Amino acid sequence: MRRTGREHNDTKHLLDDIEALPTHLGIDAWIVNGVSWGSTLALAYAQAYPDRVLGMVLFAVTTTSRREGDWITEGVGAIFPEAWDRFARHAEEAGTGYQRGTSEQPRTRLVAAYSALLESADPAVREAASQEWALWEDTHVAIGAGGFRRDPRWADDRFRHAFVRLATHYWSHDGFCAPPLLQRMDRLRGIPATLIHGRRDISSPLVTAWELHRAWPGSRLIVDEGDGHGGASMAEAWRRANDDLVSAAGR
Missing domain, CATH: 3.40.50.1820 (Alpha/Beta hydrolase fold, catalytic domain)
Structure with a gap:
């Protein structure tokens, strides 16, 4: 791609x-x-x-x-801890430098970690990161949407990669x-x-x-x-x- x-x-x-x-x-x-x-x-x-x-x-x-970007990628994990654990663990295990810790500990932001994964030269790394992000998106909108359901647009690889790449790019820069x-x-x-x-x-x-x-x-x-x-x-x-x-x- x-x-x-x-x-x-x-x-x-x-x-x-x-x-x-x-x-x-x-x-x-x-x-x-x-x-x-x-x-x-x-x-x-x-x-x-x-x-x-x-x-x-x-x-x-x-x-x-910055507050909104950190909330939607990290803070809201307090409401969906099981799903967020998977979402964060993927970034940790992918070697991005992201590590969970207290707010006092300097660390890579999770959204920045995913942005880096979407820029990987390895298409398999980009694919895995885009899939994990898409699953997290479906999870944190579930309450307002009346329950968890997959967005059918994620089945389109081109859409999913473009969406996640742009979202992580803008959010990691506080919308510029x-x-x-x-x-x-x-x-x-x-x-x-x-x-x-x-x-x-x-x-x-x-x-x-x-x-x-x-x-x-x-x-x-x-x-x-x-x-x-x-x-x-x-x-x-x-x-x-x-x-x-x-x-x-x-x-």
């Missing part, structure tokens, strides 16, 4: 690509949406180009901070957002926004959406008590929020 270099694959390059679209189409300003990692990208875009943004709707809110997005919320002053998040989202706990809402005067936070990292009722709230912004913009 052919792999491309990652040296130009970062958030800055993605923002350049996004900004090229309204420039090409002659769009002065637009409503920006983002879901999950896409909400990180939407926030980064709005902070870079605030004059382009009429309003925002963020769904399953993330900012890809420096300083962190929450420290730049002054850039979004005056931009209306709706944040939609599930109470049962174990993978991305509500605290991130709450802190973003607190730092963003004029934003509205909708907490769906029954959903996790997405669901039908959240999607309906997403649709209504966009309709409201379109009406307010008079478009």
Whole structure:
């Protein structure tokens, strides 16, 4: 399986690509949406180009901070200890330098260990790491999704390898957002926004959406008590929020 270099694959390059679209189409300003990692990208875009943004709707809110990356790969193991033991043990036994220990002990981050495995020259190493990551993904979304089930997309080797390689690349670099997005919320002053998040989202706990809402005067936070990292009722709230912004913009 052919792999491309990652040296130009970062958030800055993605923002350049996004900004090229309204420039090409002659769009002065637009409503920006983002879901999950896409909400990180939407926030980064709005902070870079605030004059382009009429309003925002963020769904399953993330900012890809160091805290979030460590939670989804390590902290949430407190809820799924059996599955996390397997996930961590694979990185330990693969010779990445990762070792479990207390927070006081300097060590390789687990997400960085998996990122290194996905860059191995040995296709068998990449395959095994992508399979373990995919199993962990299915595990930690299980509560909000109504139970464990395999994502059928993992059966596609190309999709699985690309997904895991990019996820570990961005998460191990804190989304290439420096300083962190929450420290730049002054850039979004005056931009209306709706944040939609599930109470049962174990993978991305509500605290991130709450802190973003607190730092963003004029934003509205909708907490769906029954959903996790997405669901039908959240999607309906997403649709209504966009309709409201379109009406307010008079478009």
